[in-house]
Amino acid sequence: MEPNSKYECSCVECKLKTLFFEKVDSNELEMVCSSKIEYQFKKGDTIIREGDFINDFIYLKSGLVKLTRQTSNGKEQILSFAKPFDFVSLLSVFSSKRYNYSVIALDDTSICLLALADVKKTIHENGDFAMNLMVKLSEATDMIILDNLEIRRKHLKGRVAHVLIYFSEYIYKSNMIQLPVSRREIAEYIGMTTENVIRTLSEFKKDGIIRTFGKDIDIVDLVRLRSISEHG
Amino acid sequence: MEPNSKYECSCVECKLKTLFFEKVDSNELEMVCSSKIEYQFKKGDTIIREGDFINDFIYLKSGLVKLTRQTSNGKEQILSFAKPFDFVSLLSVFSSKRYNYSVIALDDTSICLLALADVKKTIHENGDFAMNLMVKLSEATDMIILDNLEIRRKHLKGRVAHVLIYFSEYIYKSNMIQLPVSRREIAEYIGMTTENVIRTLSEFKKDGIIRTFGKDIDIVDLVRLRSISEHG
DNA sequence: GTCATCTTATGATATTTATCACAACGCCTG
DNA sequence: CAGGCGTTGTGATAAATATCATAAGATGAC
Numbered sequence: 001m002e003p004n005s006k007y008e009c010s011c012v013e014c015k016l017k018t019l020f021f022e023k024v025d026s027n028e029l030e031m032v033c034s035s036k037i038e039y040q041f042k043k044g045d046t047i048i049r050e051g052d053f054i055n056d057f058i059y060l061k062s063g064l065v066k067l068t069r070q071t072s073n074g075k076e077q078i079l080s081f082a083k084p085f086d087f088v089s090l091l092s093v094f095s096s097k098r099y100n101y102s103v104i105a106l107d108d109t110s111i112c113l114l115a116l117a118d119v120k121k122t123i124h125e126n127g128d129f130a131m132n133l134m135v136k137l138s139e140a141t142d143m144i145i146l147d148n149l150e151i152r153r154k155h156l157k158g159r160v161a162h163v164l165i166y167f168s169e170y171i172y173k174s175n176m177i178q179l180p181v182s183r184r185e186i187a188e189y190i191g192m193t194t195e196n197v198i199r200t201l202s203e204f205k206k207d208g209i210i211r212t213f214g215k216d217i218d219i220v221d222l223v224r225l226r227s228i229s230e231h232g
Numbered sequence: 233m234e235p236n237s238k239y240e241c242s243c244v245e246c247k248l249k250t251l252f253f254e255k256v257d258s259n260e261l262e263m264v265c266s267s268k269i270e271y272q273f274k275k276g277d278t279i280i281r282e283g284d285f286i287n288d289f290i291y292l293k294s295g296l297v298k299l300t301r302q303t304s305n306g307k308e309q310i311l312s313f314a315k316p317f318d319f320v321s322l323l324s325v326f327s328s329k330r331y332n333y334s335v336i337a338l339d340d341t342s343i344c345l346l347a348l349a350d351v352k353k354t355i356h357e358n359g360d361f362a363m364n365l366m367v368k369l370s371e372a373t374d375m376i377i378l379d380n381l382e383i384r385r386k387h388l389k390g391r392v393a394h395v396l397i398y399f400s401e402y403i404y405k406s407n408m409i410q411l412p413v414s415r416r417e418i419a420e421y422i423g424m425t426t427e428n429v430i431r432t433l434s435e436f437k438k439d440g441i442i443r444t445f446g447k448d449i450d451i452v453d454l455v456r457l458r459s460i461s462e463h464g
Numbered sequence: 465g466t467c468a469t470c471t472t473a474t475g476a477t478a479t480t481t482a483t484c485a486c487a488a489c490g491c492c493t494g
Numbered sequence: 495c496a497g498g499c500g501t502t503g504t505g506a507t508a509a510a511t512a513t514c515a516t517a518a519g520a521t522g523a524c
Contacts, residue, residue: 071385072462079381091377094363095370100378123366124359131326131355134366138327141373145323146332148380149311152423153303156481182501191384193482198503214490214502230304388511414471425512430473446472446520 011036014061014112023128032122035115041105048089048103054096057119058089063109064171064180067091067101068188078189080144081106081181083171087140094137106180151190154229159190160200161229164210168219175222179215243268246293246344255360264354267347273337280321280335286328289351290321295341296403296412299323299333300420310421312376313338313413315403319372326369338412383422386461391422392432393461396442400451407451 011021011033021029038061041047048058050070060082067079067088079101082088092100093116123130147166151159163186167177179186183201184194201217204210209225211218219225243265244258253261270293273279280290282302292314299311299320311333314320324332325348355362379398383391395418399409411418415433416426433449436442441457443450451457 069381073385075385077381077385079377092370092374094366095374100374120363123363127356127359127362130359130362130366131352134326134355134362134369137366137369138324138373141370141377142324142327142332144377145311145373145380148377148384149301149309152380152384153305153307153309183503184501194501195483195503196481198501202503415473416471426471427473427513428511430471434473 021129023132024122024126028122028126028129032114032118035118037113039111039113041109041111043105043107045105045109046102047105047109047111048099048101050099050102052099054089054093054099055116056089057093057114057116058103058111060084060086060088061110061112063105064107065103065105065109066181066185066189067103069101076188077191078185080147081171081189087136090133090137091141091144156192156196156200157203158229158231159192160186160197160204161225163190164204164217164219165222165225165229168222175219177217177219179217253361255364256354256358260354260358260361264346264350267350269345271343271345273341273343275337275339275341277337277341278334279337279341279343280331280333282331282334284331286321286325286331287348288321289325289346289348290335290343292316292318292320293342293344295337296339297335297337297341298413298417298421299335301333308420309423310417312379313403313421319368322365322369323373323376388424388428388432389435390461390463391424392418392429392436393457395422396436396449396451397454397457397461400454407454409449409451411447411449 011029012026021032024032039047041063047065050068062084065082065088067082069077069079071077082103088103088111089099092098123133151162154162164177167179168175171180172178181189183197187194187197190197201210201212204225205212207224209219209221209228211220243253243261253264256264271279273295279297282300294316297314297320299314301309301311303309314335320335320343321331324330355365383394386394396409399411400407403412404410413421415429419426419429422429433442433444436457437444439456441451441453441460443452
């Protein structure tokens with residue numbers, strides 16, 4: 001990991017405290033956060049590299065990342081995207097010595113890094129915290145599994161529709177989306193070729209379902225897009 | 233859930249104690265297990281139905297199950313298979329009010345059912361148990377995610393090879409496998425049509441890679457099967 | 465035992481998707 | 495500003511996969 005800069009900030013005031021540490025008292029928070037380091041990454045930076053040893057507990061403070069994996073035939077697969085309040089390092093953090101996935105910034109992104117040993121200690125000592133974390137872990141993985149199953153059962157058009165709706169509803173909460181990924185990355189996410197992603201987007205455009213201005217996409221006919229995502 | 237019968241057995245002696253409860257002292261074990269019920273299911277029985285409320289913490293004692301999900305176009309998707317020591321209900325148990333998946337016995341199967349509230353209480357009170365559970369949950373979900381990604385990047389032959397190797401190595405630990413699933417269920421697992429699963433198996437047979445006797449499959453040329461799974 | 469039903473099986477054909485080839489555009493760098 | 499390179503875009507063709515049709519075993523109900 002090569003951070004671009006290093007900041008100090010107070011865990012007590014951190015917005016994410018409500019997510020991870022709401023049940024942690026100030027002594028425990030002090031303990032966990034004494035080792036805390038905040039890092040800033042620029043778009044394109046690798047935050048975690050697949051295969052690296054896991055020593056830290058990492059969570060997103062701001063920005064957007066993709067979780068990717070190198071296949072044995074040299075291609076990339078994108079597992080999921082994550083924004084603040086979603087998990088990042090946590091996915092394999094308790095079950096593996098090394099990261100199974102890389103995490104790459106799709107936008108300027110800041111993370112907080114805690115010593116994993118301290119987090120584990122807090123799990124031991126604070127049942128509410130443990131339970132809280134269990135819920136988040138379960139939610140995050142469940143969502144990835146369900147999403148992957150959804151994508152797998154759909155055809156090209158349905159998959160592209162799915163990913164547009166995903167960004168619109170889940171990431172941007174708007175009909176206007178500033179795609180944070182290239183067509184190739186969409187392809188790596190939904191398991192099809194770049195050419196076919198482009199072709200499908202062109203078709204949506206021709207059919208008046210979306211309008212595109214480079215990376216900016218405006219979803220004009222959400223009803224139809226949903227129907228395509230669902231039935232073909 | 234409609235159990236076929238009900239047994240009593242001692243948690244203290246249970247083999248699975250080493251998995252879930254090794255760090256639990258006998259008082260806690262008493263508490264957790266006081267509500268325990270053991271159920272037996274026959275091949276084909278539905279153990280958990282997608283959409284049901286989650287009230288229990290369930291784990292497999294013996295047998296084999298599939299985790300399935302109904303797609304909106306009426307088809308079934310198989311997420312994964314699970315044998316004893318793998319998780320079952322745990323997948324969504326901490327993040328959802330209702331089960332996201334059904335669990336169906338592929339073989340005569342017995343399960344233990346604990347009151348979820350008691351398990352949660354033990355998580356609160358016993359840090360070792362909480363940590364232990366976190367690790368298992370993380371392992372189980374990680375495996376499902378990795379496996380699904382692997383399947384997704386492969387072509388038909390690679391997928392069928394993958395699933396044969398999976399049953400051989402992971403479930404049966406032998407070159408001789410007594411397929412516990414139909415060709416259709418394989419198709420539902422790896423996302424292709426039943427016809428093409430059958431066709432691909434026929435081809436493997438013709439090429440001398442496997443021998444088949446109904447549901448019995450003998451992997452003759454594991455090296456070649458691995459190569460197909462990997463490269464096509 | 466026999467009828468109905470499901471699974472396995474195979475072939476022909478249609479559809480979906482990938483591959484290859486090429487061009488235009490933007491963007492960065494020297 | 496020129497050149498290189500990655501991304502977007504489109505078309506023709508090849509390859510992969512699904513669909514449809516049909517039939518032979520298997521299996522279970524009565």
